Amino acid sequence: MNDVIIIGGSFAGLAAALQLGRARRRVTVLDTELPRNRFAGHSHGLLGHDHKPPLAILSESRAQLARYPAISLVTARAEGISGSIDDFSVLTADGERFRARRLILSYGVVDQVPDVPGFAECWGKSIVPCPYCDGFEAAEQHWGLVWSGLQSHNQARLFLDWTDKLTVFADGHDIPTDIRAALEHRNVPVVDGRITEIAHHRGHLTTVNLDSGSNVAVDILFAHPRNRPSASLHESLGLATVETPAGITLKVDERRQTSVSGIYAAGDLTTPFLPSVTQATSQGAMAGIFAQQSMLA
Template sequence: MNPEVIIVGGSYAGIAAGLILARARRAVTVIDAGLPRNRAASHSHGVLGLDGISGTELLKTARQQLLDYPSVRWIHAEAAHATASPDGVEVRTADGQVLAARKLLLASGISDQLPDLPGLAERWGSTVLHCPYCHGYEVGGGAIGVLGGHPMSAGKAPLFADWGNVTFFSQAGEISEEERVAMQQRGVQIEISPVIAVQGDQPTWLEVELADGRRIAQRALFVPATQAMATPLVQQLGCALVESPLGVLIEVDAMKQTSVPNVYAAGDATTVGNITLAAAEGVRAGIGVHHALVSEDSIG
């Protein structure tokens, strides 16, 4: 029996949407490849009532609670292709499964694109970080770096001073006089020699290697990763995209409907956020999908 709704992505947004739909007694199939965006982080912070929980543990509990509803099916697979029409949607997985439904929710998130500097990728989620609200407190103060090279980096650098003694590595980017004054007022040091690599084997510090040969020890380096869609389904379906400060997002309306009939989207692919915001987006999407189903049922 075909589900009424297929959800691609079984992380925070996808599970939250699935829970809403399951509680509305709708048949839901979740397709998930098991690669949540925050898999490199050992703990999740800023989650109300669950501060410091392991992301793996949080998702395991949420998934089990969702699967307690009899109308939910979970498929561990990669969604490889999707089509949509006014009559419904179809998703094919990489291992050859083909599923049809009335609605499709894309909750597959985004892929973080790091600057091409040696040493960044292997330290991602430990001493190379993205969100100060998620990780800044645990850094514990001291020397922290903010990597430039993004149009928003200089303007955001003063924000980080609440978490440590900040050095802004400008990467030859332009700094306006207003930005320079704001940094000065917050005690942010500006380093103009470009970062060429990141080194250091210990888990609580790293060394930023500069083009002039110097190495500067830091407790952490915050990096403005840009965003790309984590699944090719978005392009295959032809969903309209919008530009954000950190990359493209899927364009959705207030009910999380995309530009494509019967296709919805929620989570990091539609908003710059965190676990809490992704889950909230999933709830909105679940409600939006349910409203659409009920409307179609009434017409039919």
């Protein structure tokens, strides 16, 4: 039997595995090898790995874990979980079954990009969600922000640390008059109408096209589409969740334990605002440490 099974082997999952492997705990990582940021050319803000392709960082991380004999990396999708603390059972899509005393869920989320021509092709390249991840490289350029709710007002204020050329696209939302006035005071224009197309060249945005017939040129577009967990295991387990403007996240306590004893969670699955590789790595490490400590005799 494993000490811990980790479901999801991106940054949070591998960070958890590293801590457990160094503690000589037997751990199996089940991963589909489809990380959320696989569309991005570079990852930013992770100390020691700044401006490296995210897939390259993950590949290097997996290679480093090979020196720990207690860690097993398995390419598989977990389809079902049964049992309880000290005796969990995980069934994979190909029929293999693994048992463990503890579980760590780090299978992340899937972004539900809108059905707008060109959006998916630009996602992760010139349409991005996080200024801390991509803002420095696009500083002082013309930014666009797709309005997604009242939280977008704070995002617009935040973006002005990187650029003084920002356009907000209402995209059919009714932006309150006082917020429009506040944006105008900061020299941030609001463009009404729905976005009908993202014109681009090989994923590099050229214009945002609207149903009014106007086309607005921007260099980078920030958008925050809703997301959903990339698996439904938390639903079958009855884990408590939290509703956020972006989607649901798993509820965890200060030790990263979910509402079910013996099941921990980390990464984007638990991060409602400004998820990042740095946060995922930190949370994964703590989930691994707390899972280990919960098994002490």
